Amino acid sequence: MGDKKQWVYVFGEVKADKNLLGGKGAGLTEMTGIGLPVPPGLTITTEACNEYYVLGKQFPPGMEEQLMSKLKTVEQQVGKKFGDPEDPLLVSVRSGAPVSMPGMMDTILNLGLNDQTVQGLTRATGDERFALDCYRRFISMFADVVMKVERSKFENVLHRHKQRMKVEFDSQLDVESMKQVLLDYKQVVRNTTGQPFPQDTYQQLMMAIQAVFSSWDNDRAILYRKINKIPDELGTAVNVQCMVFGNMGSDSGTGVAFTRNPSTGKHDLFGEFLVNAQGEDVVAGIRTPQPISSLETELPGVFEQFVNTCRNLEKHYRDMQDIEFTVERGRLYMLQTRTGKRTSAASVKIALDMYEEGLISKEEALLRVDPNQLNQLLHRQIDPEAKLNILAKGLPASPGAATGAVVFDADEAERLGKAGNKVILVRNETTPDDYHGIVVAQGVLTSRGGMTSHAAVVARSIGKPCICGAESISINYNLGQFTVGGVKVNAGDIVSMDGSTGNIFLGEIPLVDPTSSQELEKLLGWADEIRRLKVRANGDTPEDATKARAFGAEGIGLCRTEHMFMGQDRLPIVQQMILADSIEERNAALHKLLPIQQGDFYGIFKAMEGLPVTIRLLDPPLHEFLPNQEELVVEITKLKVMHGDHKEIAAKENLLRKVRAQSEQNPMLGHRGCRLGITFPEIYAMQARAIFQAVCELVEEGCRIIPEVEIPLVNHPNELKILRKQTEEIAEQVMAEKGIRFDYSIGTMIELPRACLVADEIAQDAEFFSFGTNDLTQTTFGFSRDDAEGKFLAHYVEQKVLKENPFVVIDRSGVGKLMRMAVELGRKTKPDLEIGICGEHGGEPDSIEFCHLVGLNYVSCSPYRVPIARLAAAQAALAK
């Protein structure tokens, strides 16, 4: 080799490095290394793939020579020769990227067959029909993947022959028919491509490798990487492995298995086995496989060996494995192992169990669960008490409840989903081409395929409910309809599904709030021991507060008082206040609002007794509470055209004038937050009084209340100074009136760039800061969220102009830089300044890690995300 780069490695030759060998190659090398029965083979590295693209789709110099040399080693290991007409070595050629992209790239089996070697295979196996069937599969697969001949053309040939022979299954075609099929297959290739099917096995191999390299850049793969944020620069490795055959009779077969139940986490082998079949038969979901337990009765020796292998793999990898294997004439071969995808419930249970089993530490257990995945556990589920009529039943492939309109097409699902509609994607089976539809659907329902079918794997990995193999339903794509037991369900009809039971229902079904499982509680208990960040909840009602506390919230980080202004009993008074012509009129309205607000605060404080409650004074611009301007204009126009009542017109025009006076070009940057507080001091005064009077009521009842009054949208220290003074005066007044002393603190939202830049000055009058990262992101980027997400932000993320949507994940280099500055400046003035975050980022794991890194005291998020935040905060503390 000299100093030339090594592009090709035999399994076991090198350390199992995923980045170099891809996930599949690393798994095969690792299994080879620990002595498991892996058919010999070699891996062409991801570096070779990247170099291939650098060179304008040319193999790197030396790669072919190395391949030949390594292939010789493999030939020696199995004692067969590639292309040997007597006893040919056949190989599979599979892609394998560093990050799993299931089904996204291409695979070719049985490579090495041609008109000569197929005879050698017959001789070697003594089974001509088998050999011919292999050749048939190879031609169609190779022609499809490498030569871009449509697969349906081969299916048509096969269908014709089956009709001619009046048989139902491929396996019923006899040798003569198979020979005829092969001739027709080769004819299809010649007619479609103008080329004969390649007979040179070396040429076959190089074409296949090239096809796998090229598949890295096919549309499906690009889309998958986009959605899953996988860098384009990783490249794929290619694995060339000796074929073993699951289709050599009833003592052969192929299977996939998880070392534990990926749905529940239970410590049981979970998987499926298909007798006398090759891998593609299972994945395609065409034949419904048997549970893995069937292997125990049918091939007990193999089963025992398999169970032991699984145990060893788990011990070795210290995680649940997702395994592909083949049994060839009673002999077990391992074809793949990788860390298995699982539901959130399973993820929690497996982490806990593995700790109990001594496989992993507590810290590792915490790091094993993806906080984002907990979402699944924490969303609403079907009411177990509800009496429901089941329309149909399928396999419970991915848990969770969903309701939506039936859609039969992934493109249509995407269109409707992006427009904000809830849809259920219904297909016979799904393929990687349907991925964009699955992503936006509420749930996926297939009439065919098993628990490891494409739909099931994808749905589990992205946390969507999925039911597979609901065979009682019969889909007619042309009519846009499925029927089940005489019931017709049309596209657009509403159905519901429960991915945890496999039940399908007509219409909407009642959902209930989730309850946290014991396992989750235990894990979160560990998280609480380790995390440094406190976790609070955003909540505007006593109900929110109670729920949040049940989920482990350590206070309310944001109570938005404007939500209280929106109630049906309040809105008319609020409008009266806004439209007041005099300060007296405004005060009269505020006087009516005071007891209502006081009642709101009383309830929230009580629910959070002993914990801090941050109450933000009125934030949105006043026009949000007024009637819609355009609707008023329409009403007035109608009244005028139809010569309506003059008084009514005048009254409406007067209202319109006032609404117009309040309207703004850019309400987001307008007259809101503390700007309202400063120009209409009486509003904030009423709110402060309501807060402090509620505190007094509770103090009298013997409760410990920790109120934090928060001033929104502060820009300049003077704003806070003025409003702080007013608030303190009111606190003193209330204390004097009630004869009760109470503690409280005053602080500010930090949600404008300027506030971050002068945080040292602002901190002088603040006991706490709370980052409002929604608004801070809007102003730092100059993105109006309302407009950006619909107009250009999706395009930006898709085209990778931005790596992430900054409203979802904190933009560390921009917004984060400002936050870091605000923390440093604020603490320079007040070393013990309490700093939190209450934007939506407060419940997003990557952002929580950032909050940990910059030294915040707490994050605050929606009640349902509190467990996610608890776990994410612990993971942040564990990360180096």
Place this chain on the structure above:
Amino acid sequence: MGDKKQWVYVFGEVKADKNLLGGKGAGLTEMTGIGLPVPPGLTITTEACNEYYVLGKQFPPGMEEQLMSKLKTVEQQVGKKFGDPEDPLLVSVRSGAPVSMPGMMDTILNLGLNDQTVQGLTRATGDERFALDCYRRFISMFADVVMKVERSKFENVLHRHKQRMKVEFDSQLDVESMKQVLLDYKQVVRNTTGQPFPQDTYQQLMMAIQAVFSSWDNDRAILYRKINKIPDELGTAVNVQCMVFGNMGSDSGTGVAFTRNPSTGKHDLFGEFLVNAQGEDVVAGIRTPQPISSLETELPGVFEQFVNTCRNLEKHYRDMQDIEFTVERGRLYMLQTRTGKRTSAASVKIALDMYEEGLISKEEALLRVDPNQLNQLLHRQIDPEAKLNILAKGLPASPGAATGAVVFDADEAERLGKAGNKVILVRNETTPDDYHGIVVAQGVLTSRGGMTSHAAVVARSIGKPCICGAESISINYNLGQFTVGGVKVNAGDIVSMDGSTGNIFLGEIPLVDPTSSQELEKLLGWADEIRRLKVRANGDTPEDATKARAFGAEGIGLCRTEHMFMGQDRLPIVQQMILADSIEERNAALHKLLPIQQGDFYGIFKAMEGLPVTIRLLDPPLHEFLPNQEELVVEITKLKVMHGDHKEIAAKENLLRKVRAQSEQNPMLGHRGCRLGITFPEIYAMQARAIFQAVCELVEEGCRIIPEVEIPLVNHPNELKILRKQTEEIAEQVMAEKGIRFDYSIGTMIELPRACLVADEIAQDAEFFSFGTNDLTQTTFGFSRDDAEGKFLAHYVEQKVLKENPFVVIDRSGVGKLMRMAVELGRKTKPDLEIGICGEHGGEPDSIEFCHLVGLNYVSCSPYRVPIARLAAAQAALAK
């Protein structure tokens, strides 16, 4: 005194420190020190005033004792005693703040008179009538200022006596009548206040001092400080000075003078003199004073002494002085000197002359002219040659000339103004509710209110011409009409106004372009030698560019291409482009726009040949070019109610749908700038092609063109990378097509906080940065300028929540901090990065100083502000 604080100083006792002694006190002390004839006196310091407020309106301990002791010194200097019934020392008591606040605070003359001392004064002067007149003046002045008795009550008494005696002037009242007047005056005081007029001269003095201290906080003074941005903490000093009498016969008198002409700057004494009068007679305007030259003939000796004194004062202060003086029986006394206010023309001429005279250096001359004042010289003015008939006259409340249609309602003014009409808002008075109308009007005219009325204050603050208190006009809102001297003026009629004179005209009046004077040219020439900042202009047309070049602009810093989209010939094509249903349709429209844009660029480049021209690609959101949504809704509603044509309705509804699709919640933060460039690449591609094709045309003509292509609203380096690549490709295409090579550069606006924060990354793909401080201020503060100025920003500035309107003066601690960061980061990546500013701040002197300090290469402003910027840039370079 021991270690007690010194609150009182005799004139000349201490260094002339304005902050301690106030402006007047410092002037008197300085003049005393250089031996000018100043009546002796003392100053109570501003510190005493501040302490007075700190102590809750109590004199500081020790102040009274010090006052008595210093008063003794003064008595010794003049050889008279305060309160001496034989020959009383009389004093004036005057306020004097560190910053001149003319007429805003109170003055009392002739203090020390009572029923006894008035007889002593008679004896000492031998003039009983004079003594009685002094007492009369003192009572009314003291009662008015100190005891809050309305002055009109005294005027009524006097009027009654003049009627009774059948005389016309005060001076015609005889001694007996004067005695009667005095009795009645004292009765007025007793009746109004319930107290006798104070006879204790010491009590008089202390009451007067207290009144002056208190006048610091009267409404007039507070408002004046607000308007002129004078800190409230300065406090006022009090000057107690021996009276000298200009009303002691024909060899006496009083005068005011400027050492040079404050209007033209000519080196001539300029002022007025009134024989036999006290200062208040001049101010009251009852007798018309003579030009100062009259003194030369009447009192040649005094005149010569006065001329010498003026020369000495100029030499001493090295600036033009504004002087008050009195002649008592042929003897000259100096009562005040201060730096004289002057017009911009005078300011320039005086600076140049004083340099020529060797009084000041070139650098000092440059620092002597306030760049903001040049505005006066550089805006269109009423043609001084025009013969004009004045319709009415009011108070000249805010300078400048304006012409427009009469409008009586602020809403209507806003509607018409926003639609591009020129209007003059005419009201009896304005209130804060009229703000939105004032902002869009050309000028404001009120029939009531004075120089400090709402209209006047607002108009001055935003630089609009305003005339107040034009009482001869009578407004009838219902008829939409005002009348003046029989002339009826209806809403919609054109009127003109000159806010510098208070004159109102019917119809349009001829305005003339300002011409830069030779003097100004010379001064700006010096500025150019000294400044380091380059000065460019913002301009969108060849005319703008030509004008800017004439004013000394060194390039175009911002050419806004969207203004070119608004022309009547272009808008339909632009709308066609925006509403296109397909890319083909859009390209067809763009194809039509290309030659038009190319023509625009050709003209601008040509006008700026040899100088850089920065062209910003399309910036505003597309809906700005579309029909108004609400108007469409009204049209459709009308058509529907009246059962209009179905096809028309459908067409309009289709249009409405598209307009709605483009509309945004917060257009300022929406789909605009480079976001358009990235989502509709064909628009920027057309613009780049138009630029480069225009360059080619001119290069072929032998011109040297320096085009700079500017990408707006960049947030993330990827945005610039993508658009840079496209622009470069188009440049290469155009070069290849035309066979011409040309130079160009590509850069970006820095107008979002995020751009500043990641400026190092952005600089990698930019040859230049240009700060768009309008948008940067909007986003850093979270202020929508459209909304803020009308809704809360005026209130913020008035209430001193913010020191300045940040859209006028750069906010150094917030926005400026981001700018500094961007400059440092940008230059870290590219040390020779060219950085400028093109927001409105680029023409504002304080902001220009900041730009100099942070090391920008240039500022860019509107053509008329180029001279201002040249001078301000030189001053920045001269400041330490």
